Amino acid sequence: MSSSVNIITLTIDEKQVGARENQTILEVARENGVEIPTMCELKGLTPSGGCRMCVVEVAGIPKLLPACMTTVSEGMVVTTNSERLKKLRKNILELFFSERNHICAVCASNGFCELQLMAQKVEMSHVHYPYLYPHCEVDASHNRFVLDHNRCILCTRCVRVCDEIEGSHTLDIKGRGIEAQVITDMDQPWGDSETCTLCGKCVHVCPTGALIERGMAVGEMSKRKQLLPYLTQMREVKT
Amino acid sequence: MTPEEFNKIGEKHRNKRDEFTHNIRVCTAAACATLKSEEVKKAFEKEVKEQDKKKTCRVSGTGCLGLCASGPLVTVNDGQALYAKVSVGDVKDIVNNIDKKPVKRLEIPADTPFFARQTKIALENCGTTDPESLEDYLALRGYESLYKVLTEKTQVEVIEEMVKSGLRGRGGGGFPVGLKWSTVYKALGDKKYVICNADEGDPGAFMDRSMLESDPHSILEGMAIAGYAVGADQGYVYIRGEYPLAIKRLRAAIRQAERNHFLGKNIFDTPFSFNVELRLGAGAFVCGEETALIASIEGKRGTPRPRPPYPAQYGLWGCPTLINNVETLSNIAPIFRKGAEYYASIGTEKSKGTKVFALAGSIKNTGLIEVPMGITLREIVFDIGGGILGDKKFKAVQTGGPSGGCIPEQFLDMPVDYESLAGVGSIMGSGGMIVMDETSCMIDVAKYFMDFCKSESCGKCVPCRVGTAQMHRLLVLISEGKASMRDFELLEELCDVVKSTSLCGLGMTAPNPVLSTIRYFKDEYIAHIVDKVCPAGVCVMESKEEVVL
Ligand SMILES: Cc1cc2nc3c(=O)[nH]c(=O)nc-3n(C[C@H](O)[C@H](O)[C@H](O)COP(=O)(O)O)c2cc1C
Numbered sequence: 001m002s003s004s005v006n007i008i009t010l011t012i013d014e015k016q017v018g019a020r021e022n023q024t025i026l027e028v029a030r031e032n033g034v035e036i037p038t039m040c041e042l043k044g045l046t047p048s049g050g051c052r053m054c055v056v057e058v059a060g061i062p063k064l065l066p067a068c069m070t071t072v073s074e075g076m077v078v079t080t081n082s083e084r085l086k087k088l089r090k091n092i093l094e095l096f097f098s099e100r101n102h103i104c105a106v107c108a109s110n111g112f113c114e115l116q117l118m119a120q121k122v123e124m125s126h127v128h129y130p131y132l133y134p135h136c137e138v139d140a141s142h143n144r145f146v147l148d149h150n151r152c153i154l155c156t157r158c159v160r161v162c163d164e165i166e167g168s169h170t171l172d173i174k175g176r177g178i179e180a181q182v183i184t185d186m187d188q189p190w191g192d193s194e195t196c197t198l199c200g201k202c203v204h205v206c207p208t209g210a211l212i213e214r215g216m217a218v219g220e221m222s223k224r225k226q227l228l229p230y231l232t233q234m235r236e237v238k239t
Numbered sequence: 240m241t242p243e244e245f246n247k248i249g250e251k252h253r254n255k256r257d258e259f260t261h262n263i264r265v266c267t268a269a270a271c272a273t274l275k276s277e278e279v280k281k282a283f284e285k286e287v288k289e290q291d292k293k294k295t296c297r298v299s300g301t302g303c304l305g306l307c308a309s310g311p312l313v314t315v316n317d318g319q320a321l322y323a324k325v326s327v328g329d330v331k332d333i334v335n336n337i338d339k340k341p342v343k344r345l346e347i348p349a350d351t352p353f354f355a356r357q358t359k360i361a362l363e364n365c366g367t368t369d370p371e372s373l374e375d376y377l378a379l380r381g382y383e384s385l386y387k388v389l390t391e392k393t394q395v396e397v398i399e400e401m402v403k404s405g406l407r408g409r410g411g412g413g414f415p416v417g418l419k420w421s422t423v424y425k426a427l428g429d430k431k432y433v434i435c436n437a438d439e440g441d442p443g444a445f446m447d448r449s450m451l452e453s454d455p456h457s458i459l460e461g462m463a464i465a466g467y468a469v470g471a472d473q474g475y476v477y478i479r480g481e482y483p484l485a486i487k488r489l490r491a492a493i494r495q496a497e498r499n500h501f502l503g504k505n506i507f508d509t510p511f512s513f514n515v516e517l518r519l520g521a522g523a524f525v526c527g528e529e530t531a532l533i534a535s536i537e538g539k540r541g542t543p544r545p546r547p548p549y550p551a552q553y554g555l556w557g558c559p560t561l562i563n564n565v566e567t568l569s570n571i572a573p574i575f576r577k578g579a580e581y582y583a584s585i586g587t588e589k590s591k592g593t594k595v596f597a598l599a600g601s602i603k604n605t606g607l608i609e610v611p612m613g614i615t616l617r618e619i620v621f622d623i624g625g626g627i628l629g630d631k632k633f634k635a636v637q638t639g640g641p642s643g644g645c646i647p648e649q650f651l652d653m654p655v656d657y658e659s660l661a662g663v664g665s666i667m668g669s670g671g672m673i674v675m676d677e678t679s680c681m682i683d684v685a686k687y688f689m690d691f692c693k694s695e696s697c698g699k700c701v702p703c704r705v706g707t708a709q710m711h712r713l714l715v716l717i718s719e720g721k722a723s724m725r726d727f728e729l730l731e732e733l734c735d736v737v738k739s740t741s742l743c744g745l746g747m748t749a750p751n752p753v754l755s756t757i758r759y760f761k762d763e764y765i766a767h768i769v770d771k772v773c774p775a776g777v778c779v780m781e782s783k784e785e786v787v788l
């Protein structure tokens with residue numbers, strides 16, 4: 001760590017905290033025991049800022065800012081858990097659930113799912129938006145993994161881990177808006193992919209049951225995310 | 240290059256222009272071109288030749304003359320006579336009468352409010368130059384501002400001049416141009432970029448296209464001045480692939496400017512070098528958002544990223560980058576030619592200068608106009624626009640496209656400036672202005688714009704991706720008479736969620752058309768939901784029996 005990084009102080013939820021000036025609000029909050037809900041963020045991957053669960057209020061700025069991508073500054077006053085934020089987070093999570101077909105009772109990740117867990121955390125009791133029930137495919141062409149678009153929340157963790165850590169960029173996104181979808185290679189069946197190295201990182205960073213190992217039955221697919229910080233550390237040592 | 244040498248270039252072309260006693264200009268911008276104005280131009284060339292007037296009459300193409308509803312348009316001697324709806328058959332008459340009185344049957348009098356009420360700065364050369372001719376641009380004192388700036392002013396002085404002019408960004412946000420330039424100037428970095436945002440994607444808007452098609456050199460000149468001010472040596476024009484004519488003319492203009500050393504290395508023998516390249520967009524509205532635009536130029540998927548950091552600090556390939564809109568940049572050269580004080584003397588206290596609007600919808604004179612800020616909506620709609628088509632009753636005017644709102648009749652006398660428009664729940668936007676009469680249904684309008692946002696959302700963030708789909712679904716239900724008041728409350732709640740939590744401007748402003756129609760036309764929503772009728776008679780309702788079931 002270079003010594004040229006300045007140390008600053010800021011306020012998070014009325015608590016005075018110190019931080020390095022290149023840290024994000026999320027990092028500093030976590031160091032100080034303030035929990036901010038996140039869905040797409042995963043330590044070790046470049047943040048995307050897409051899930052909007054981590055939005056916080058910063059005094060003097062009219063719009064809400066994503067804690068995962070906003071760097072701290074001297075004297076900043078951050079609120080992470082106002083009533084308004086709590087309500088908005090619940091609404092956002094409901095939108096997640098209403099988008100595709102999240103039927104937990106028949107999902108391999110039931111019980112290990114971050115989306116499920118988040119619903120409990122933000123105290124979401126029900127989804128009051130109509131379910132959109134889109135028609136989504138399941139790609140079971142790969143001999144080790146299954147990609148079930150019905151469970152995908154487009155957090156792009158898999159896309160990022162495949163590109164940034166594994167370096168093969170097999171996964172990407174096609175389409176816009178509500179039609180956006182994860183694809184493998186040039187939108188070919190995963191089983192035909194020539195770039196996939198079968199490393200399985202995508203499966204283990206996936207927060208839901210969208211990416212699972214073949215042959216997993218309901219409630220069997222737990223994920224091993226703890227590998228990731230270790231891998232990224234290795235990458236940092238190398239470079 | 241000495242000032243004398245430079246002045247000589249302009250003079251030479253002015254003299255050449257003056258050799259002709261009559262300048263016949265045929266509009267060849269897209270709207271007139273689709274009405275076969277090229278054939279009219281050819282007919283003029285042929286007629287002039289046959290009548291042996293080649294020595295005195297010059298026939299050329301020109302950019303948009305504004306009154307697109309009445310094309311093809313032709314001017315003689317830049318405003319001496321203006322002819323509308325000229326067909327090949329009319330050409331003989333016009334040439335016959337060129338030394339005499341104008342042909343009455345085709346003529347539009349010069350004091351028509353459509354022209355008399357406008358103030359042209361950004362569109363100054365539209366209609367008086369041939370967009371494909373560098374000589375024409377030079378004859379109108381083109382590149383003089385760049386010469387003055389490079390030889391007489393420091394970077395800081397240029398920025399001060401921009402601050403003084405009070406010009407604000409015309410791409411929608413209205414951010415002060417001088418301030419933006421100074422942040423990019425101050426940002427540290429060996430390499431900086433200037434980007435011209437020509438990804439005009441608002442439905443119904445065609446200001447930027449017309450400017451690019453009519454006067455491409457003024458945009459290049461504006462970019463070069465901006466490049467000098469902020470310390471950039473490379474510019475990009477990010478232009479929609481759907482604008483083939485604008486692309487062609489811009490390409491030609493870049494080549495001409497390079498060949499004559501108005502772009503390239505050591506411009507006017509100063510240390511300043513500046514190159515411009517084109518990058519073509521592939522038709523995504525969201526790529527007009529600056530961070531998505533940068534990603535697209537970098538060859539990535541065009542999705543926005545959270546700001547800060549702003550492009551001024553961290554832009555193209557991580558370098559400080561200035562992004563300005565086409566109209567913003569086309570104001571630069573005129574400002575340095577006429578002086579910042581002149582520019583600042585037009586408009587209102589906080590909104591200086593002029594604004595270009597694309598008038599469309601249920602209005603008599605559709606077309607491109609440039610008006611001083613602070614003009615009232617009534618003047619635009621009823622004087623310049625000539626009133627409502629078929630003399631129907633005015634209902635609302637929509638500004639700002641999918642990010643804007645509908646302004647009802649009670650605000651017709653409100654001045655048009657950034658603050659006033661925002662105050663009534665709309666925005667200035669990039670300049671699309673759609674006039675609606677009593678036969679338009681506000682739910683239908685809101686539904687149309689929500690459909691647009693839903694399909695143009697990039698899908699990166701949840702509130703916009705799912706929220707716009709949900710809102711569109713609710714609006715469809717309302718328009719079909721299948722919604723309940725609970726759905727209406729849901730719609731209002733979604734507006735708040737999407738507006739407050741979306742990542743980029745697209746999502747943050749997507750609820751605006753709904754919010755503004757709820758604000759001013761709530762009774763129409765109620766009529767659709769409770770009484771199951773569409774007061775304007777646009778929406779087809781399910782029969783009442785079915786709803787009960
Ligand atoms: C969804 C979205 C679409 C946009 N589209 C355009 C566009 O088509 N043209 C444009 O000039 N600016 C567009 N903008 C605004 C740009 O992000 C940016 O603010 C502008 O180019 C800055 O130029 P200015 O300061 O000269 O206005 C868009 C913004 C958003 C959020």
Ligand code: SF4
Binds near residue numbers: 697746747
């Ligand atoms: S607001 Fe819409 S367009 Fe903007 S990043 Fe989010 S999904 Fe993409």
